[in-house]
Structures are given as structure tokens and as C-alpha cells.
Amino acid sequence: MRSEERVLGIVETARGKRPRFRDELVTMAHGAGGKASQTLIEGLLAPAFESAALDELGDAGKVEAEGLGLAVTTDSFVVRPIRFPGGSIGELAVNGTVNDLAVSGARPLALTVSLVLEEGLEADALRAEVEAMAAAASAAGVEVVSGDTKVVERGHCDSMYVCTSGLGRLDPRAALATGSIEPGDRVLVSGPVGAHGTAIMLARDELGLDAEIRSDTRPLWPAVEAMLEAAGPALRCMRDATRGGVASALNELARASGVAVEVGESAVPVLPEVAAAAELLGIDPMYIANEGVLVAFVAPEGAEPALAALRAAPGCEAAAQIGEVRAEPPGMVMVDTAFGGRRVMDLLAGDPLPRIC
Amino acid sequence: MRSEERVLGIVETARGKRPRFRDELVTMAHGAGGKASQTLIEGLLAPAFESAALDELGDAGKVEAEGLGLAVTTDSFVVRPIRFPGGSIGELAVNGTVNDLAVSGARPLALTVSLVLEEGLEADALRAEVEAMAAAASAAGVEVVSGDTKVVERGHCDSMYVCTSGLGRLDPRAALATGSIEPGDRVLVSGPVGAHGTAIMLARDELGLDAEIRSDTRPLWPAVEAMLEAAGPALRCMRDATRGGVASALNELARASGVAVEVGESAVPVLPEVAAAAELLGIDPMYIANEGVLVAFVAPEGAEPALAALRAAPGCEAAAQIGEVRAEPPGMVMVDTAFGGRRVMDLLAGDPLPRIC
Numbered sequence: 120m121r122s123e124e125r126v127l128g129i130v131e132t133a134r135g136k137r138p139r140f141r142d143e144l145v146t147m148a149h150g151a152g153g154k155a156s157q158t159l160i161e162g163l164l165a166p167a168f169e170s171a172a173l174d175e176l177g178d179a180g181k182v183e184a185e186g187l188g189l190a191v192t193t194d195s196f197v198v199r200p201i202r203f204p205g206g207s208i209g210e211l212a213v214n215g216t217v218n219d220l221a222v223s224g225a226r227p228l229a230l231t232v233s234l235v236l237e238e239g240l241e242a243d244a245l246r247a248e249v250e251a252m253a254a255a256a257s258a259a260g261v262e263v264v265s266g267d268t269k270v271v272e273r274g275h276c277d278s279m280y281v282c283t284s285g286l287g288r289l290d291p292r293a294a295l296a297t298g299s300i301e302p303g304d305r306v307l308v309s310g311p312v313g314a315h316g317t318a319i320m321l322a323r324d325e326l327g328l329d330a331e332i333r334s335d336t337r338p339l340w341p342a343v344e345a346m347l348e349a350a351g352p353a354l355r356c357m358r359d360a361t362r363g364g365v366a367s368a369l370n371e372l373a374r375a376s377g378v379a380v381e382v383g384e385s386a387v388p389v390l391p392e393v394a395a396a397a398e399l400l401g402i403d404p405m406y407i408a409n410e411g412v413l414v415a416f417v418a419p420e421g422a423e424p425a426l427a428a429l430r431a432a433p434g435c436e437a438a439a440q441i442g443e444v445r446a447e448p449p450g451m452v453m454v455d456t457a458f459g460g461r462r463v464m465d466l467l468a469g470d471p472l473p474r475i476c
Numbered sequence: 477m478r479s480e481e482r483v484l485g486i487v488e489t490a491r492g493k494r495p496r497f498r499d500e501l502v503t504m505a506h507g508a509g510g511k512a513s514q515t516l517i518e519g520l521l522a523p524a525f526e527s528a529a530l531d532e533l534g535d536a537g538k539v540e541a542e543g544l545g546l547a548v549t550t551d552s553f554v555v556r557p558i559r560f561p562g563g564s565i566g567e568l569a570v571n572g573t574v575n576d577l578a579v580s581g582a583r584p585l586a587l588t589v590s591l592v593l594e595e596g597l598e599a600d601a602l603r604a605e606v607e608a609m610a611a612a613a614s615a616a617g618v619e620v621v622s623g624d625t626k627v628v629e630r631g632h633c634d635s636m637y638v639c640t641s642g643l644g645r646l647d648p649r650a651a652l653a654t655g656s657i658e659p660g661d662r663v664l665v666s667g668p669v670g671a672h673g674t675a676i677m678l679a680r681d682e683l684g685l686d687a688e689i690r691s692d693t694r695p696l697w698p699a700v701e702a703m704l705e706a707a708g709p710a711l712r713c714m715r716d717a718t719r720g721g722v723a724s725a726l727n728e729l730a731r732a733s734g735v736a737v738e739v740g741e742s743a744v745p746v747l748p749e750v751a752a753a754a755e756l757l758g759i760d761p762m763y764i765a766n767e768g769v770l771v772a773f774v775a776p777e778g779a780e781p782a783l784a785a786l787r788a789a790p791g792c793e794a795a796a797q798i799g800e801v802r803a804e805p806p807g808m809v810m811v812d813t814a815f816g817g818r819r820v821m822d823l824l825a826g827d828p829l830p831r832i833c
Contacts, residue, residue, distance in 0.1 A: 140599070140603075142599050143598065143599050143600075144596055144597065144598060144599060145593045145594070145595060145596065145597040145598075145599065145602060145627055146595060146596075146627070147595055147627050147629070148627075149593065149625065149627050150593065150625055150626045150627030150628075151627075156625065159625060160623075160625070163602070163603060163606055164606060164623055164625070167603075167606045167607055167609075167610045168589075168606075168609075168610050168613070168619075168620040168623075169610070170619050170620050170621055173620060173621060173622065173623060179622055180586065180588065180621025180622035181621070182585055182586045182621055182643060184541075184544060184546065184585060184643075184645055185544055185645070187541060187542055187544050189541065189546075189643070191586055191588055191621055191622055191641070191643050192588065192622045193588035193589070193590040193622055193623065193624050193639065193641050194590060194624045195590040195591070195592050195624055195626045195637075195639055196626075197592060197626045197628050228539055228541060229537065229539045229548055231537065231548055231549065231550035231641050232525075232550070233550040233551060233552040233639050233641075234552070235552050235554060235592075235637055236502045236506065236507065237502070238502060238503060238504055239501055239502065239503075240501065240502040241500065241501060241502075242497070242499050242500050242501060242502065243500075245502060245520070246497075246520060246524075249520055249521060249524045249525075250524055252524075252525075253524045253525050253526070256525070262525075262527050262539075263525040263527050263530060264527055264530060264537025264538070264539055264548055265530065265536055265537035265548055265549045265550055266517075266521055266525075266530060266550065267550050267551045267552055268506065268507055268513065268516060268517070268521070269507045269552045269553075269554045269637075269831075269833075270502055270503070270504050270505075270506050270507030270508075270830075271507075271554050271634070271637075271831065272504070272830075274631065274632075275631075275632070275633060275634055276632065276633065276637075277628070277632055280552075280592055280626075280628075280633075280637065282550065282552055282590050282639035282641075284548070284550050284588050284590075284639075284641035286539060286541075286546070286548050286643060288541055288542070473627075473629075474626075474628065476626075
């Protein structure tokens with residue numbers, strides 16, 4: 120149906136044209152995982168570092184050391200408040216880094232932790248986060264092997280910022296590449312979407328809501344390993360659906376692969392209390408950050424075994440197939456709404472939920 | 477001369493008793509690299525993470541992946557101001573991480589960069605730092621393979637904080653271990669001390685001085701590689717003399733090895749303008765941070781070749797032998813002053829120069 124030539128042309132439009140970074144000032148939107156973040160990364164950071172690994176815009180960069188395939192990744196965490204139902208900044212930092220390695224097909228081996236602490240922070244609050252990090256690292260089966268601590272004057276940081284970096288070993292079963300996504304591939308999500316971001320908003324008490332929503336922070340390597348075992352090379356690509364939610368992860372992959380993604384809105388798992396809070400917030404749960412939810416693209420023959428494997432992994436019991444890859448319109452995500460309509464699900468332009476991780 | 481038993485007993489006092497972290501609040505001193513930092517690391521972080529690699533308290537943690545010896549390290553940079561004579565936060569972040577790998581005997585392979593940006597930061601200031609990082613990475617022969625950007629509201633960060641992490645390959649020629657330091661070993665320093673911290677203080681214009689002092693920020697892998705080639709296993713141990721200066725690096729190593737270090741004050745290279753500024757500041761240059769100076773402990777037979785190799789490395793022309801390892805008093809650093817006196821050079825208790833890196 121599609122002319123190869125035409126597709127190539129369109130792919131070039133979708134992938135080849137780098138956005139230019141033209142903003143004069145940094146805004147909250149540059150940290151939100153939407154359009155402004157993309158412009159900053161693709162228009163300034165990736166070109167400056169001229170890095171092939173960065174160019175892939177994956178969750179981790181790949182490094183070969185004497186024939187051994189490794190992955191490295193880094194993330195800063197500036198979530199406010201630092202403790203919230205279901206987790207805290209320390210647990211988030213460890214799981215976030217473990218998950219960036221996992222969705223890149225790498226078994227987490229080692230972490231580093233760098234803390235920026237605010238002068239006057241209570242030692243007990245620090246102790247609690249250090250213990251949360253140690254517990255999360257232990258639960259994920261990974262060791263913290265190096266660290267750093269800086270202190271800044273009162274007011275120049277909110278309690279603490281945490282930067283975790285991770286080293287992983289690429290799993291030989293993984294043959295993941297954004298470029299390998301093809302029309303017909305199935306799109307899976309590993310659990311109910313939007314819980315983390317909603318939990319943070321409620322913890323800030325900006326809504327006056329009393330719902331008990333817990334963050335979904337969890338390590339995803341067990342889920343990834345189960346899928347690798349079940350689907351092998353049929354597993355095309357994964358993304359950790361953090362900032363910007365599932366919508367942003369799907370948009371990034373659609374754009375990077377020059378394909379379209381068609382999502383069935385009614386197939387997307389959302390906890391009822393999250394759906395209710397999101398409605399009050401006026402935000403689509405698909406745009407709300409998760410900290411323990413991945414999206415996976417799987418070739419048709421691998422979709423059922425991968426989904427079954429996912430559902431058997433801890434915390435992924437509600438995993439679902441939410442859509443399918445199409446050829447047209449390339450680089451875009453379309454949603455079939457519950458009411459029979461169809462609309463574009465674009466990248467976010469602003470930042471409705473700042474500092475959720 | 478020394479009884480093995482007695483030495484073991486003393487070594488245990490110097491090494492075995494972990495300081496307890498009893499402070500109720502985090503203070504600037506916890507980030508200064510002196511006694512308070514040590515208490516935080518040894519009394520809280522290392523025990524919580526139960527990490528053998530962290531326990532070594534080296535500049536990088538060691539990881540073995542399928543027989544391959546790797547090193548990983550991380551550092552946050554919160555220097556104020558972000559640009560200063562001789563460098564900037566971006567260059568500092570790259571060189572600092574490269575140097576932590578280098579002094580651990582690891583050839584730098586890959587870096588990650590995580591930015592915490594302040595809302596309202598000028599894009600040109602960000603662009604300048606990204607370019608500084610790219611240039612420093614290129615000069616150090618290392619690729620930036622992964623990154624992250626967060627934005628926090630105006631006032632919750634000073635322009636930007638930068639966290640760099642690094643992956644290195646342990647050089648097979650390196651057999652570095654703090655425990656291998658022996659009485660009789662020579663202590664080398666790779667260049668004039670105290671320039672970086674002094675440059676930062678002058679850049680803050682808190683002194684009203686007009687001296688032109690430039691930061692010593694530079695990558696040290698070429699110097700390390702030259703020493704490994706020249707001295708091989710005679711090279712016992714190295715430290716990057718950053719926060720807390722050469723004095724803190726020597727104290728850490730003396731304590732970790734249960735030996736004494738005797739330093740000849742007049743042998744320590746100090747630029748005259750740095751000595752003058754330090755005198756005005758009332759700080760011993762040995763306590764002032766460097767960002768391109770290492771200390772190395774070398775067995776007697778390797779000291780001359782190592783020093784010659786150092787002096788041939790870029791930026792290390794003024795390298796010098798500044799002292800020798802003694803058996804007594806274990807865990808301590810003694811200074812023979814220029815006036816014929818002798819005094820203890822202890823770890824700093826406070827933080828005379830906050831946020832110099």
C-alpha cells in the first residue's frame with residue numbers, strides 16, 4: 120500500500136529535520152518531557168555532543184568495552200515533595216535509573232548516587248532517603264558503588280536533589296532498536312497509567328482531594344527479562360513512560376521510527392481513582408508521568424507471549440495491548456476514543472505537572 | 477622498628493572505627509570534603525549501601541562485568557559563579573569525572589551528563605556550558621552517551637547544577653590499592669596547588685583582590701597513563717586533590733592505610749600569586765581545592781621514573797616529590813614547616829571555601 124519512496128521522504132521529514140533551539144530563556148516546559156524538552160535535546164544537546172548514542176535519544180546510551188555490550192544512563196530527580204504515598208525521591212531515583220537500563224535491554228549492574236543537599240536539611244530526612252535508596256537498590260538486585268555529596272545554601276535547592284546513574288550489561292537476547300518498529304507491531308503497556316504523577320499532585324495538596332493514590336514506582340527489569348525470554352527478537356523496542364506519560368513515549372517512538380501509532384483509548388488501563396483525579400485536573404492520564412510503567416512494541420507473533428510474560432511479572436498484572444503500529448500518518452500517534460471518534464495525540468507543549476520526578 | 481601487632485592495633489583504631497553520623501542538620505561543612513563530609517560518608521552512606529566498592533572510599537567504584545574490570549564514578553557540580561578565569565562549571569564537571577576515573581587507574585570511556593537548570597536561565601549561558609562540556613569531553617577523548625535535563629523554579633538552583641558520571645576501563649598496568657601504601661613510599665604532587673579554589677574566591681570578588689589566577693581544571697588521564705607506563709606496579713595509589721585540597725587527600729590515604737605521611741612544606745609547589753591570596757584569606761594552600769592536581773604514592777624504586785613521566789605530561793611540568801610515608805604516627809599527616817618546625821596537618825573541620833566545585 121505504501122510507496123517506499125514516499126515513506127522514505129516522510130520519514131526524513133519526521134526524523135531528519137532537527138528542531139532548532141531558539142528559546143532565549145529556559146522555562147519549566149524544557150524539563151517537562153514534551154515539545155520544549157525535545158527541542159532542547161535535539162536542537163542543542165545532541166548536536167553539541169555529536170554523540171551517536173545520544174542521537175538515538177534512548178533511555179540509556181550504549182558503550183562497547185572490549186566486545187562487551189554495556190549501557191549507561193543518568194537522571195536527576197527534583198520531585199517535590201520528596202516523600203509521597205507509595206514512594207520517595209530516593210526510591211524513585213533508584214527505580215528510575217534501573218528502569219532506563221531495563222527498557223534499553225540491559226540488566227542493571229551498578230548504580231552511582233550523587234546528592235545535592237540543602238543546608239539545614241534534617242539528618243533524619245536524609246537518613247530516610249539513603250535507606251530508601253539502599254532498599255530499592257537491594258530490591259532491584261543492584262549495588263551502589265560510588266557516590267558524591269554537595270551542600271548548597273538554604274533556599275538553593277528543595278531539601279535534596281538526587282542524581283543516579285547506572286551501568287548495565289546488554290542482554291544478548293535483546294535486539295532492540297527504534298528503527299525496527301514496523302506497521303502491524305503491537306503496542307503493550309505494562310500497567311495502569313498515570314498513578315505516579317497523580318499521587319504527586321495530591322501530595323502537594325493543591326487540589327483539596329482526599330483520594331488515596333500511590334505512586335507506581337517499581338523496578339521493571341523483571342518484567343523486561345520475562346518479555347525477552349518470552350518474545351526474544353520479536354520485542355522491537357521499549358520506553359519507560361515517565362515525564363510526559365505514555366503519550367510522550369509513543370510520540371517519541373513514532374517520530375523516531377517514521378511510523379504511526381494507533382491507540383484504542385478504551386484499552387488503556389487506568390485506575391478509577393486516577394481517572395477521576397485526572398478529570399478534575401483536566402489532564403488526559405496518557406500524559407501523566409509514571410515511574411514503573413513501560414510501553415513495548417512487539418512484532419505480531421510475539422505479542423501474546425510477551426503480554427502473558429508481562430502479566431506474570433510483579434506489578435504488571437494489569438498489562439494490556441493498547442494499540443497497533445500503522446504506516447500512516449508517519450511520526451504521529453492517533454487515538455480511537457471511547458466514543459468512536461479519532462484524534463491526534465500530540466506531544467505536550469507546556470508543563471501541567473512540574474517536578475513530578 | 478614497629479611491632480606488627482601494635483601496628484595492627486593502631487591500624488584498627490585508624491581504620492576500623494567508623495565515625496558515627498550524629499548531626500541533626502546538614503550544614504555546609506558536610507559538603508566541604510573535611511571531617512564532616514567524612515562522617516557523613518563513613519557514618520551514614522557507606523553503611524547504608526553496604527557496598528564493598530563504597531567502603532574503599534575511592535574516587536570511583538569498581539565493577540566487574542564478565543571478567544572485564546570497569547570503574548564508575550559520579551559527581552555533582554554546584555560551583556558559584558558558573559564561569560571563572562580558566563574554566564566553567566561544564567568544563568569542571570567533565571574534567572572532574574574524567575579525573576576520578578583516571579586516579580582509579582581507569583581509562584575514561586564514556587560520560588553521562590545530567591543538568592538541573594534554573595527557570596529563567598539564559599539560553600546563551602546554557603549553550604556556553606554545553607559547548608564547554610563537549611569541548612572538554614573531546615579534549616579528554618571521551619564521549620557523552622546519555623543525558624537528562626530537569627528544570628526547577630527560579631531561585632531553587634543557581635543557574636545550573638551539573639551531575640556527570642563516568643565509565644572507565646581499569647588499566648591492566650594499574651595495581652592501585654590504598655592498602656598497598658608502605659613506609660618509605662614517596663609522595664608526588666602533579667602540579668602547583670590551590671589555584672582552582674583561589675580562582676573561584678577571586679571570581680566571587682569577596683576579597684577585592686585584582687590578581688589574575690586561573691583555575692587548574694584539566695584532564696589527568698594523560699599524566700596517569702604516563703606514570704603507569706613509567707612506574708607500573710610501583711605506583712601504589714592516587715587521589716584527585718579536589719575539595720579539601722592536597723591536605724584532605726593525604727589525610728584520607730594515611731587513614732585508610734594506617735600509615736603516616738610526612739610532607740616537606742617547602743617542597744610543595746605553589747604559584748606565588750596563589751600563595752599571596754591564600755595568605756590574605758588566612759588559608760593554607762594545602763587545603764584549597766584543585767581540579768587538575770593529583771597526589772600519587774609510589775614505591776621508592778618507581779618514584780624517579782614516575783616523577784619524570786609526570787613532568788612530561790601536559791600541565792604537570794611543576795610536579796614534585798613533596799613527602800614520604802612513615803610508620804608513625806599511623807593515620808596522620810605531619811608537615812615539616814619551612815621554618816624547621818613540625819605540625820599535624822589534620823582534616824578541615826569547617827568549610828572556609830563553600831561551593832568551589
